Amino acid sequence: MVSLIYRYDYIHILNDIKMITSCQIRAARALINWSARELADKSGLGVATVRRMELAEGVPSSNALNLDQIKKTLEFQGIEFIGTPDDRPGVRLFKPVKS
Numbered sequence: 001m002v003s004l005i006y007r008y009d010y011i012h013i014l015n016d017i018k019m020i021t022s023c024q025i026r027a028a029r030a031l032i033n034w035s036a037r038e039l040a041d042k043s044g045l046g047v048a049t050v051r052r053m054e055l056a057e058g059v060p061s062s063n064a065l066n067l068d069q070i071k072k073t074l075e076f077q078g079i080e081f082i083g084t085p086d087d088r089p090g091v092r093l094f095k096p097v098k099s
Helices: 002-016 022-032 036-043 047-055 064-076
Strands: 079-084 087-093
Touching: 022 036, 022 047, 022 064, 022 079, 022 087, 036 047, 036 064, 047 064, 064 079
Parallel strands: none
Antiparallel strands: 079 087
């Protein structure tokens, strides 16, 4: 029973994650002047994972929770993800960059 509840919660979480594209990740890093290593360090992921996500075409075929961690880390720095992966995906700086 516990494993069924966990699986339901996990699927529910995945359905709530807004997908972003590899181009949006690269553009967001450029806006805040971060290297892939800085993004990896701040998000708690490996630099190879970040680079692999950025090399993908469209939405990276990565663990959805890793992609969500990247998204949240960038949003905390003032990045706003706009559009959808299929319709004018982009980024903009929503608030000043935090040091």
